[in-house]
Structures are given as C-alpha cells and as structure tokens.
Amino acid sequence: MRSIWKGSIAFGLVNVPVKVYSATEQHDIRFHQVHAKDGGRIKYDRICQECGKSVQFADIDKAYDSPDGERVILTDDDFDKLPAAEKHEIPVLEFVPTEQIDPILYDKSYFLEPDSASPKAYVLLRETLEETERTALVHFTLRQKTRLAALRVRDDVLVIQTLLWPDEVRAAEFPSLEDAPSARPQEVKMATSLVESMSSEFDPTEYTDDYQIELRKLIDETLANGGEKVIHTEAEKDDDGEDAEVVDLVAALQRSVEAAGKNAKSGSSSTSTSTPAKKAPAKKAAAKKAPAKKTAAKKSAPAKATESKADEAKGA
Numbered sequence: 001m002r003s004i005w006k007g008s009i010a011f012g013l014v015n016v017p018v019k020v021y022s023a024t025e026q027h028d029i030r031f032h033q034v035h036a037k038d039g040g041r042i043k044y045d046r047i048c049q050e051c052g053k054s055v056q057f058a059d060i061d062k063a064y065d066s067p068d069g070e071r072v073i074l075t076d077d078d079f080d081k082l083p084a085a086e087k088h089e090i091p092v093l094e095f096v097p098t099e100q101i102d103p104i105l106y107d108k109s110y111f112l113e114p115d116s117a118s119p120k121a122y123v124l125l126r127e128t129l130e131e132t133e134r135t136a137l138v139h140f141t142l143r144q145k146t147r148l149a150a151l152r153v154r155d156d157v158l159v160i161q162t163l164l165w166p167d168e169v170r171a172a173e174f175p176s177l178e179d180a181p182s183a184r185p186q187e188v189k190m191a192t193s194l195v196e197s198m199s200s201e202f203d204p205t206e207y208t209d210d211y212q213i214e215l216r217k218l219i220d221e222t223l224a225n226g227g228e229k230v231i232h233t234e235a236e237k238d239d240d241g242e243d244a245e246v247v248d249l250v251a252a253l254q255r256s257v258e259a260a261g262k263n264a265k266s267g268s269s270s271t272s273t274s275t276p277a278k279k280a281p282a283k284k285a286a287a288k289k290a291p292a293k294k295t296a297a298k299k300s301a302p303a304k305a306t307e308s309k310a311d312e313a314k315g316a
Contacts, residue, residue, distance in 0.1 A: 001021045003019040016114075023111045029219070061074065091138060093136075095132065098152065107161065193253075193257050194253055
C-alpha cells in the first residue's frame with residue numbers, strides 16, 4: 001500500500017505521528033466507452049456553452065446556481081479563505097461510547113501506521129481506546145475537505161472512518177408503516193425459530209461477488225476465443241405446476257424452518273469429518289439459496305403434513 005497522507009493525531013498534549021492508507025478498494029471491473037461501429041475510444045471534451053470553445057481544466061472555476069436562478073462563481077482563492085482544520089493534524093474532539101455511533105453514519109475507512117522512530121504514543125492511544133471501549137471523534141482533512149471522523153481500533157491497528165453529517169442522512173418516513181398491523185405471536189415464534197436455525201458466526205470470506213466472478217469469466221473466455229463472445233444457455237428449471245404463493249405466513253415460516261433443518265443435516269452429513277465449527281457454512285448456504293428451499297418444500301410429499309401442522313399451530 002502507498003501512503004496518501006502524513007500528519008499527527010493531537011491527543012491532548014500528546015502528538016501521535018501517523019501515515020494514512022486507504023483501507024478498502026473496489027474489485028469491480030472497469031469499462032470504458034467505445035464506438036459500437038468501429039470500437040474507437042470515446043473521449044469527452046469540456047465545451048463552453050457560451051463561446052463553443054474547448055476549455056482547459058486550469059481555466060475552470062466552480063459555480064453554484066441558486067433556486068432563484070442566480071449564479072455564484074467561486075475561485076480557488078475563495079475556497080482557501082474558508083475555515084478548515086489543520087491540514088496535517090487530526091485533532092481529537094471527544095471520546096464517545098462506540099455503540100452510540102449509528103453504523104449508517106460510517107463512510108470511508110483508512111488505516112493509520114505509526115510514523116516515528118518509537119511507536120509508543122501510537123500504542124498508548126490504541127490501548128487506551130481498547131481499555132475504555134470508546135471511539136475518538138476527530139476532524140480529518142483530506143483533499144481540502146474536512147470531515148468528522150471516528151478513530152477506533154481494528155486488529156491492533158488504528159482506523160479512521162469518516163462520518164456523514166447528521167443532515168446527510170435522510171429521514172425514513174413511510175406512511176405505509178404507520179398503520180401496519182403487528183405480527184401475531186405464532187408468526188414471531190416461527191420467525192424466531194427460522195432465525196435460530198439459520199444462525200452462525202459471521203465470516204465475510206464465505207460470501208462471494210458472483211456477478212464479478214461471472215463477468216471476469218466471460219471476459220477471459222472471450223479473450224481465449226479470439227474476441228468472440230461465448231453464450232451460456234441456462235438449463236430449464238423443473239416446475240411441478242404448484243402455486244408458489246403462500247398466503248399463510250405461519251405455514252411459510254414452518255416450511256422455511258424445516259427446509260433449513262434439512263439443508264443443515266445434508267451439509268453436516270456430507271462433511272462428517274469436519275469439526276463442529278465448520279458446520280456454519282451449511283446454514284449460510286441455505287440462507288443464500290432461498291428459492292431452492294421453497295422448491296424442496298413444495299416437491300416433497302410430507303409438505304401436506306407440514307401444512308396440517310401449520311394449520312394446527314395457526315388455530316392455537
């Protein structure tokens with residue numbers, strides 16, 4: 001990784017020199033636009049609507065159009081006059097309980113590396129945050145933009161996560177939820193059973209971006225085929241002709257619980273030599289293959305018996 005910023009954390013009278021690195025990266029395949037007829041690269045030119053001439057980036061200023069139609073043009077000198085935190089200092093504003101920060105506020109993440117001969121001050125701040133179970137709110141200026149950020153510990157490394165301002169989070173006001181009926185006790189009980197049957201420890205490595213994998217496969221196959229596209233036809237899916245819509249919520253939950261149980265048993269039997277801790281992926285696989293669960297429930301003969309059990313539960 002390459003450092004994108006160098007400065008120090010102002011922790012009271014203590015300065016903690018650090019280097020900043022981007023903590024995340026996108027794995028999405030990037031495309032550029034070409035002319036469909038001849039494959040020529042499409043380029044964009046900055047054309048002034050007034051004079052019709054091409055304008056260099058250095059000659060471009062920023063403008064704001066008000067709702068009344070008035071325009072304000074600001075130059076780089078105008079932006080330099082605006083208040084901003086010290087560009088190479090990360091001042092700690094206060095320490096707050098970590099659980100009080102709503103995850104919806106988190107934005108971009110950055111790793112911090114000690115940037116001094118002795119990382120003692122860095123280790124001190126890290127251990128203090130862990131001991132107090134608190135997160136430091138800081139001001140972080142990057143690329144001439146000052147943001148509120150959270151300074152916390154992840155795997156023995158200090159991490160800064162920029163935060164959205166409160167007015168950047170939209171209010172969730174949905175009239176359809178105002179008069180929504182409450183769930184019945186039977187429904188809550190069955191839903192709880194379903195959650196328990198599908199519960200395990202979170203391991204992000206068990207999940208993959210299937211779209212990007214297939215996209216990369218398509219590109220590689222096309223290159224290997226001399227530029228000709230390879231089309232894969234989907235196999236026809238079995239259809240037993242039954243109506244997939246289930247009106248009774250309790251019955252649907254009951255079927256889901258039983259399907260999850262069957263998938264968990266089949267997963268454990270196929271990996272009988274595995275340790276108990278490795279049974280979790282079977283449950284997660286069941287959660288990601290919801291359509292398969294419904295199909296199995298509809299095609300199995302005991303489904304009718306399941307419906308009668310659900311009806312009994314409903315009547316109770």
